[in-house]
Amino acid sequence: MDDMLDIFGNTDPRKMPSYLFSGALHLDYVTAVRADISRQNCSICPRHWYLNAAFRCARCGNTFVFSADEQRYWYEELGFWVDSQAKHCAKCRRELRGLKELRQEYDRDVGAVLSRSASLKSKQRLLEVVDTLDKSGVKLPGKVHENRRILVAQVEKLKHSGAA
Numbered sequence: 354m355d356d357m358l359d360i361f362g363n364t365d366p367r368k369m370p371s372y373l374f375s376g377a378l379h380l381d382y383v384t385a386v387r388a389d390i391s392r393q394n395c396s397i398c399p400r401h402w403y404l405n406a407a408f409r410c411a412r413c414g415n416t417f418v419f420s421a422d423e424q425r426y427w428y429e430e431l432g433f434w435v436d437s438q439a440k441h442c443a444k445c446r447r448e449l450r451g452l453k454e455l456r457q458e459y460d461r462d463v464g465a466v467l468s469r470s471a472s473l474k475s476k477q478r479l480l481e482v483v484d485t486l487d488k489s490g491v492k493l494p495g496k497v498h499e500n501r502r503i504l505v506a507q508v509e510k511l512k513h514s515g516a517a
Contacts, residue, residue, distance in 0.1 A: 366402035373398070373436060374406050378416060381405040386421050392429040400428060400435045410442040412449070417442035452489055455482050463500060473511045480504050 362369030366385040374380055381404055390399035403421035410417055419439040427433045441449060459482050465471060466479045483501045486493060 361398045361401060363401050366404055369400065369402060370398055373400055374438070376438075377406040377408055379407040381407075384421050386425070388425065389429055393435050394428070394432050395435045398435070400424070403428075406438075408439065410445055411440045412445040413442060415442055448489075452486060452491055455486055456491065458482055459486070459497070467500060467503060467507075469507075473508060476504050476508050476511070480508065 359365060359368050366382055384405040385402045386404070388400050388403055390401060393399050403424040405421055406419050407416055408419055409415070417439070423439070427437070427439075428435050439446070459479065462475070462479055466475050480501065483493070483497060483504075486497075
C-alpha cells in the first residue's frame with residue numbers, strides 16, 4: 354500500500370522514473386531538494402525532486418553536473434518540460450547561444466547589407482558573422498556562401514573607390 358502513495362517518487366527521490374535522468378553518469382541523492390510541481394510543465398509525470406546529476410556534454414565530451422538549482426530554474430522558472438534535460442555543459446550552452454545569436458543577426462541583416470547603399474562597416478560585420486559561423490562548424494546553406502562572395506566583392510569595390 355505504501356507504494357501506492359509513492360507515485361513517481363513523490364516521497365523518495367530514488368523512486369523517480371529513471372527516464373527523468375536518462376543518460377546520467379551519476380545521481381547524487383544527497384543533494385535532493387523538493388520540487389514545486391504546481392510550477393512545472395508535465396504531461397503525466399512531474400519531477401518531485403531535483404538532484405545533482407552528472408552527464409557527458411554532447412558537444413565537447415566533458416562531464417558536467419546539471420545541478421538541483423539549475424533544474425529548479427529550468428522547470429519552475431523557465432517552464433521547460435520536466436522530461437527535458439541539459440545535453441551540453443554550461444560553456445557549450447553559452448557558445449551555442451552565441452552562435453544562434455550570430456545566425457539570427459545574419460538572417461535579420463543580410464537583405465539590407467547586400468544592398469548597394471549599405472555601409473562598408475555593415476558589410477564587413479556581416480562577413481565577420483559568416484566567417485565566425487563557418488569556422489565554428491555551423492553547417493551553412495549554399496546561399497550564405499554565395500552571399501559571402503558577393504559581400505567580399507562589394508567590400509573590395511568600396512575600399513578601392515575610397516568609400517571607406
